[in-house]
Amino acid sequence: xxxxxxxxxxxxxxxxxxxxxxxxxxxxxxxxxxxxxxxxxxxxxxxxxxxxxxxxxxxxxxxxxxxxxxxxxxxxxxxxxxxxxxxxxxxxxxxxxxxxxxxxxxxxxxxxxxxxxxxxxxxxxxxxxxxxxxxxxxxxxxxxxxxxxxxxxxxxxxxxxxxxxxxxxxxxxxxxxxxxxxxxxxxxxxxxxxxxxxxxxxxxxxxxxxxxxxxxxxxxxxxxxxxxxxxxxxxxxxxx
Amino acid sequence: xxxxxxxxxxxxxxxxxxxxxxxxxxxxxxxxxxxxxxxxxxxxxxxxxxxxxxxxxxxxxxxxxxxxxxxxxxxxxxxxxxxxxxxxxxxxxxxxxxxxxxxxxxxxxxxxxxxxxxxxxxxxxxxxxxxxxxxxxxxxxxxxxxxxxxxxxxxxxxxxxxxxxxxxxxxxxxxxxxxxxxxxxxxxxxxxxxxxxxxxxxxxxxxxxxxxxxxxxxxxxxxxxxxxxxxxxxxxxxxxxxxxxxxxxxxxxxxxxxxxxxxxxxxxxxxxxxxxxxxxxxxxxxxxxxxxxxxxxxxxxxxxxxxxxxxxxxxxxxxxxxxxxxxxxxxxxxxxxxxxxxxxxxxxxxxxxxxxxxxxxxxxxxxxxxxxxxxxxxxxxxxxxxxxxxxxxxxx
Numbered sequence: 001x002x003x004x005x006x007x008x009x010x011x012x013x014x015x016x017x018x019x020x021x022x023x024x025x026x027x028x029x030x031x032x033x034x035x036x037x038x039x040x041x042x043x044x045x046x047x048x049x050x051x052x053x054x055x056x057x058x059x060x061x062x063x064x065x066x067x068x069x070x071x072x073x074x075x076x077x078x079x080x081x082x083x084x085x086x087x088x089x090x091x092x093x094x095x096x097x098x099x100x101x102x103x104x105x106x107x108x109x110x111x112x113x114x115x116x117x118x119x120x121x122x123x124x125x126x127x128x129x130x131x132x133x134x135x136x137x138x139x140x141x142x143x144x145x146x147x148x149x150x151x152x153x154x155x156x157x158x159x160x161x162x163x164x165x166x167x168x169x170x171x172x173x174x175x176x177x178x179x180x181x182x183x184x185x186x187x188x189x190x191x192x193x194x195x196x197x198x199x200x201x202x203x204x205x206x207x208x209x210x211x212x213x214x215x216x217x218x219x220x221x222x223x224x225x226x227x228x229x230x231x232x233x234x235x236x237x238x239x240x
Numbered sequence: 241x242x243x244x245x246x247x248x249x250x251x252x253x254x255x256x257x258x259x260x261x262x263x264x265x266x267x268x269x270x271x272x273x274x275x276x277x278x279x280x281x282x283x284x285x286x287x288x289x290x291x292x293x294x295x296x297x298x299x300x301x302x303x304x305x306x307x308x309x310x311x312x313x314x315x316x317x318x319x320x321x322x323x324x325x326x327x328x329x330x331x332x333x334x335x336x337x338x339x340x341x342x343x344x345x346x347x348x349x350x351x352x353x354x355x356x357x358x359x360x361x362x363x364x365x366x367x368x369x370x371x372x373x374x375x376x377x378x379x380x381x382x383x384x385x386x387x388x389x390x391x392x393x394x395x396x397x398x399x400x401x402x403x404x405x406x407x408x409x410x411x412x413x414x415x416x417x418x419x420x421x422x423x424x425x426x427x428x429x430x431x432x433x434x435x436x437x438x439x440x441x442x443x444x445x446x447x448x449x450x451x452x453x454x455x456x457x458x459x460x461x462x463x464x465x466x467x468x469x470x471x472x473x474x475x476x477x478x479x480x481x482x483x484x485x486x487x488x489x490x491x492x493x494x495x496x497x498x499x500x501x502x503x504x505x506x507x508x509x510x511x512x513x514x515x516x517x518x519x520x521x522x523x524x525x526x527x528x529x530x531x532x533x534x535x536x537x538x539x540x541x542x543x544x545x546x547x548x549x550x551x552x553x554x555x556x557x558x559x560x561x562x563x564x565x566x567x568x569x570x571x572x573x574x575x576x577x578x579x580x581x582x583x584x585x586x587x588x589x590x591x592x593x594x595x596x597x598x599x600x601x602x603x604x605x606x607x608x609x610x611x612x613x614x615x616x617x618x619x620x621x622x623x624x625x626x627x628x629x630x631x632x633x634x635x636x
Binding site: 139142143145146147148149150152153154156157160236237238239240 | 320379381382383384385386460463467468469471475514518521522525526528529530533580581583584587588590591597601
């Protein structure tokens with residue numbers, strides 16, 4: 001009996017260790033692939049950056065336009081954005097090559113690529129959605145805030161916050177859906193949260209603007225038989 | 241450039257000799273064209289002037305030469321201001337008809353007093369001035385964006401005392417037209433036919449001479465853009481871009497250029513004060529909500545000034561000129577550094593602009609106030625130059 005347990009244990013340890021040993025060259029290859037691709041990416045990013053600086057890419061892309069890609073780029077430089085995309089593209093490529101190498105070095109029945117590769121690509125997609133969602137939320141929130149202030153809306157900040165959270169909730173739901181985490185719970189929770197925010201905003205805006213609405217309704221109502229003469233119109237400012 | 245300015249058969253074009261002046265009209269419908277010709281008839285009678293107008297139309301029995309032209313660059317449907325395409329077309333027409341000078345009139349030019357138009361034509365034809373600008377007589381509550389942003393910034397940075405840096409009616413020489421066309425060409429090549437050009441900046445950097453002509457009031461076309469924020473984005477944004485392009489020029493200390501015929505600004509007669517309640521309210525709402533954005537652009541001292549302003553009663557409400565000057569210069573700097581999105585930046589300037597306007601209307605000093613503001617822009621220019629060169633340096 002003891003003999004059999006010992007054999008089973010040593011057999012299992014041997015199998016695990018031999019499998020780890022068979023994985024080691026693959027792991028090394030993964031690290032090497034990532035390292036080499038990062039170096040190539042860094043070199044290419046440097047070359048791309050020099051070329052874009054030489055052709056004054058930043059100035060060309062942002063000349064005159066109030067909104068350009070530079071507004072969303074690190075340090076407001078489209079050149080830096082493009083060079084970083086090149087670098088990180090190569091890092092991701094290195095990861096993909098490395099995972100494939102792992103698969104080749106291990107037993108074919110393990111099929112690590114089929115498990116890891118979609119997850120890596122989904123994770124990259126999720127990170128991109130997260131970044132875009134955050135940028136969009138901040139941009140839209142500011143646009144709404146400034147627009148609402150210039151329209152003299154007292155609840156400008158509230159409106160801006162509402163828009164920001166709507167976009168953030170949408171982004172979070174998209175990320176979880178993309179990573180296939182949570183399943184139908186996410187869709188349900190998103191629906192409740194999104195609907196809740198919209199309802200809250202509608203109520204707040206509706207209650208806040210009731211004076212404006214009642215004035216508008218009064219204007220379209222039946223005319224007074226003896227209207228009071230309108231006050232003398234004051235001159236207007238002509239800005240340009 | 242796709243085509244050249246092609247002359248169409250004209251009923252009244254004597255092209256044996258080159259005209260002394262090309263008068264370029266904006267795109268007009270047939271009724272407006274008739275009104276324009278009727279207005280020009282007594283002014284141009286007997287003068288060697290060629291009147292060019294885009295499109296076709298009747299032009300019979302006129303005491304001056306006319307020609308209908310097909311514009312080289314498509315003119316955008318913007319009537320309240322001259323666009324890059326119009327400057328490019330004017331240059332093409334000048335080259336085509338060998339006209340040494342051009343007088344470009346804006347929309348509703350028939351509301352100009354005939355004697356004013358005559359004066360403009362005479363100055364354009366007889367003097368060797370490269371750029372002739374009008375100085376309209378207006379109400380103190382008109383053209384405020386021009387009087388408190390465009391004119392003082394142009395004056396301070398380009399060291400040239402002009403009152404209308406974005407004129408609706410202007411005359412220029414061939415070499416000036418050439419420079420304007422070169423800039424316009426860059427815009428039209430980038431498919432920005434509706435871009436604005438800044439002739440005063442061009443003239444100042446080239447060292448060309450400028451003249452101002454006193455004009456009575458005229459009817460100004462209403463901008464298609466009714467939203468103030470959009471208007472500021474178009475006009476002030478364009479000026480800020482021009483200032484950014486010419487940074488190497490204006491950073492050097494220069495003596496004030498001589499402008500022939502320059503006189504202090506004079507407003508038309510007394511008029512009732514416009515209502516400022518909504519302007520002050522916009523500023524107060526802005527102060528409550530936009531402080532976070534303003535703090536990205538303005539130094540602490542300016543923010544403190546705005547805080548003090550936000551608690552003032554309406555009867556005491558006035559923004560100090562020094563504060564407004566700093567605000568404009570800091571926003572100009574933020575435009576250059578792209579501290580925040582440029583459309584957001586000018587949107588955030590709107591409540592501050594309205595605050596200054598409200599104080600100006602309540603103050604009632606009018607010409608003296610505008611002149612004092614321009615002087616404040618001049619004296620604070622070293623601040624802008626310093627921050628332009630070293631933007632990261634601490635500013636209290």
